[in-house]
Amino acid sequence: MRTIIVDDEKQIRDGLKILLSSIDDIQIVGEASNIKEAIEKINELKPDLVLLDIQIKDKTGFDMLDELTSHSFKLIFITAFNEYAIKAFKYNAFDYLLKPIDPDELNNTIERLKEQSSFDSRKQMEVFKENKELNRIVIKTTEQIYVLDLEEIVHCRADQGYTHFYTKNRKHILSSKTLKEYNEMLPKEKFIRVHQSHLVNWEYVSSYEKKGELILKNSERIPVSVRRRHIVAELLN
Known part of the structure; x- marks a missing residue:
């Protein structure tokens, strides 16, 4: 999980980095000491997880969340104040840890978070395998749960650990799954992986340029990787 630490005390940030360094699958990609810097880092680095202090100089972690236009990361509050717990969970926090941080408590929280993420993915894949007639998919973001008919999805684009969904009515949904x-999950007869970063609903393909681009019915252009061009060419024959 790509992780950002937001705390105005360098000693706390350094301590968290040491604790997290011993936990598998955690990658510290950034840190911030104030709200402005935190928002910039989150928008740039698109983390999977943010460890967020509540009192940050003259603002709060809640102020940061309110200023973000959208986000899809998991959230763990780290604070010396226990009176904000209820408010924290209203912001969809996964957990609320009190300083000084107990290493075992932090490790247990991260493990539960990883288990939940793994369970969500497995559960949806099992549903697709068991019911081949299923024609809808559930996409969860931090703000909403979407139920999409597969025929609505035009294409999907990878963005590091995230996936952007683009639909026929031009709705854009950002999922934290890869x-x-x-x-x-998606049926291979409908969705073709034409590039490391692109998955296309074949029903929306209009034409193919042999230089390596698919032209969709909405005029979007999707690159086709060199090693997948023969697959696309065979499908169009």
Whole structure:
């Protein structure tokens, strides 16, 4: 999980980095000491997880969340104040840890978070395998749960650990699951992986340029990787 630490005390940030370094699958990609810097880092780095202090100089972690236009990361509050717990969970926090941080408590929280993420992915893949007639998919973001008919999905684009969904009515949904996971879930007869970063609903393909681009019915252009061009060419024959 790509992780950002937001705390105005360097000593706390350094301590968290040491604790997290011993936990598998955690990658510290950034840190911030104030709200402005935190928002910039989150928008740039698109983390899977944010460890967020509540009192940050003259603002709060809640202020940061309110200023973000949208986000799809998991959230763990780290604070010395226990009176904000109820408010924290209203912001969809996964957990609320009190300083000084107990290493075992932090490790247990991260493990539960990883188990939940893994369970959500497995559960949806099992549903698709058991019911081949299923024609809808559930996409969860931090703000909403979408139920999409597969025929609504035009294409999907990978963005590091995230997946952007683009629909026929031009709705844009950002999921925290990877394109690889969706490639395994979605039916192969409809959705073709034409590039490491692109999964296309074949019903929306208008034409193919042999230089390596698919032209969709909405005029979007999707690159086709060199090693997948023969697959696309065979499908069009």
